[in-house]
Amino acid sequence: MSELERRYRRVLRLLPAAYRGAWEEEMVATLLARMATDDPEEAEYRDCCGRPPRSEVASIVGLAVRLRLGGMDAPPRSRLWGQAVRLAAVVALLAFAVPAARGGWQLLWHAGWLPWPALPADVMDLTHPWAGWQVAGTVAWLPWVFAYLALVAGRRRWAGALAGLGLLMPFALDLLLAVATPDPFPPTSMPYTWLMAIVATGVVVLALVAGFHRDAPPLRPGPWLLALAAGVAADTAVTFLALGRQVVHHHALDLPGMWSIALVVVGGAHLAASGRRRPARAPEWALALALLAATLLVLRVVSLVEYTLTAGAAFEPGLAVLHSAQAVAVLAVGLPLAVRAARSVGAAPRVPPAAAAPTP
């Protein structure tokens, strides 16, 4: 076997085993035929030192993603993973879109463009020296709202591009803030938490792009638009009633804190509704929520550890206890969800693709 063939087979290992069993030999023959040449010297060089072209590798990666995160007519296990990753991506996108939309309309209210009563001064003070950064920060989050709306409207490529922008803009602003000011805001004063947030957000964008491939079924817009409206209403209520009036310190209910509460409520409701039924009802929800819980837990634990180690004299034991409680609550809901999800994945048959081993 030539080195080139070995390299091709290594790339093909990305495909599910059943699919590979049916198609690998044929694919290798086609890939090698594409690289064939009449020049014996060139052929010898390609055999030992040739590498699969990047475009071919990308097409095989794309095929592997479509097969592993299958659409509605995929084998059960691949369909379950596909549905769960798509659900996790859209819920995560919603989790970004809600505070972004709330911040957006809060800014409009502040600018006096909404004919409502005066904004409580303790929510956003535009005379504060940081106000300019605060406004820029709010605007930098807006791409998440458009990414969510694009996804719900079936514009998947737009959703991926806008989510990428939503990933880059806030962090670019944080970097700018760190460079421009001697005493930056908390996000940049906790670099590990900040990096972890970038990774977690990147995972969301990746899940979005990978899950919503061309074979994936479209979303039903109605329920997801309703979810955005309900989320913005709930977030507004919390911001104005609790945080705005200093009932709760804004570090206590930061974004991971809000997300933890939302996840515990939704995850708990799912566990209560599905009970001990076998086979589990809506197993894709259990898997999606377990994936989200794992991501959120890592984010919360990293921020907690970093805060504990770096806060120094400003350390507030109450805050650390509250964040620990949030982590424990996410774990308490995430573990049974993960167990349920693992059972469902194990029970879902890994049937070979319908077209495997076509017979004459």
Add this chain to the structure above:
Amino acid sequence: MTEPAFFVLTALVDEPRHGYGILGEVDALSGGRVELKVGTLYGVLDRLVSDGLVELDREEIHDGRLRRYYRLTEPGSEALAAEAERQAANARVAAKRLRAWRPQHAGGTA
């Protein structure tokens, strides 16, 4: 029907072809505009075989390597004809619009 699927079906109209043969034929049919990658081809073939639009014709061993030849089925031929008619109807509508639009604007720019 996606563009790769349309060209794969078209490549199989006159005779059964193996994977590499389909790639070359699609390239020729589209005048080099559609250059299918192997991952895309086998994703499309997988779907067309499972939908019954294409089926295996025969297997051969060539230079020690497996070659599977695929042929168009009757439903595949009907699906391709329907898609070709749909695309032709779209093209006719666009061409008619353009013909009606050009004379009006030709005078304005002179």
